[in-house]
Amino acid sequence: MIYPISKQTLQRLPLYLSYLKTLGFEYGSENISATTIANALRLNQVQVRKDLASISSSGKPKIGYNIQTLIVEIESFLGYDNINEAVIVGAGRLGTALLTFQGFKEYGLDILAAFDSNPEKLGMTACSKPILPVEELKEMCLKFNIRIGIITTPAKCAQQVCDLLVESGIQAIWNFAPVHLIVPPNILVQNENMATSLAVLSNHLTERIKSGEEKNGTRSDIREK
Amino acid sequence: MIYPISKQTLQRLPLYLSYLKTLGFEYGSENISATTIANALRLNQVQVRKDLASISSSGKPKIGYNIQTLIVEIESFLGYDNINEAVIVGAGRLGTALLTFQGFKEYGLDILAAFDSNPEKLGMTACSKPILPVEELKEMCLKFNIRIGIITTPAKCAQQVCDLLVESGIQAIWNFAPVHLIVPPNILVQNENMATSLAVLSNHLTERIKSGEEKNGTRSDIREK
DNA sequence: TAGATTGTTAATCGATTAACAATC
């Protein structure tokens, strides 16, 4: 049975995919079991089985899944095999890094250009992708029917940029600014929130100190005195 | 009562914090209710109340929370008021962007240096933070008792770098490489996984197409024919 | 055949939400 897909499942699929891709010929088999994947990624095996069952029916009892088939099935489900075009707004360090990063193609993402309001930023990057004036954003999005907008501006202009992207017909927003964006119902906002990650890291370290796991330079081998 | 804090709550706290900080004097009051925060961030008000109750007891019936007090309480809980030092491994575009980004200080993160195995990358960045040879990593981490390691290397050397960081006494890892890292039990790995985000974005767009919300350039105003 | 592995049903667990009592 094909289960409806939950957001949690959706977020684990890229994990399975990247694991499957690391398996070279030295793995020694064309097939792999859900249990093997679960052990490698430290997940529950039933969870992996359910996740895989939700996107594939190529699993065979006693045999498992054919690795290549499974890779294709996951990539296809995730839409990595048809390219989505995107634009970036905010050509700061992060924006430029994303613009020039070659690796997104394999996830089906093609960033066409960045936009910035600072005239000094305009021009071509080394990888021949343009940084254009923000005034040209809407025209380009409509003309090329671009569906993904990436926001890498400072927090204070993020909402304004977001509104402009929505107006330009964008359907999904990848937001790197540490703010909550207000959008119409059928537009997806995916937050890549560094502040959130840092909160988790920082809290973990604080907890360690509180619980006495570490004391100010004390070596761990003598901490139990 | 102080509830134990869940990871979900922990991840919403930075959201509240950034919202509270956007409230200028034009907000018109020193106090704010959980309901107001919930509405602004499109969250359930009971959820916000519970989250806040888990880190604060300064809420007063009929009045709400004092904004400044709440900001300080959240920042303090998240550990933003005591600086954690970090190092980056991998001085590519992303690594360098993170190294030179000035904004992490306000989250209590101070990145001291980046490390790379490519001699051509070594030297000083514009903001006078050094890029050092990876051979010096362990020594520096131990000497300065550094607790956070940031991995921005290609996927294929991420695990090796991770092992080196663990060996160097790091306690938490912020991983930007799209791989699952194996670490000892008490080390935290926080994945900043772009592939995961892209999966969510890509799937959203695919769903839209499937459900017929959009048809190949058809204008949305005539889609219901 | 026997055993490994899949897929599914049922139980558990935890987070969210609803209802409500307490209180400034």
Place this chain on the structure above:
DNA sequence: TAGATTGTTAATCGATTAACAATC
């Protein structure tokens, strides 16, 4: 006082995990 708002207990919801039947 009355009403707004907090904090808490109970109900709901959804995801994870356990148990097990099906099968190559």
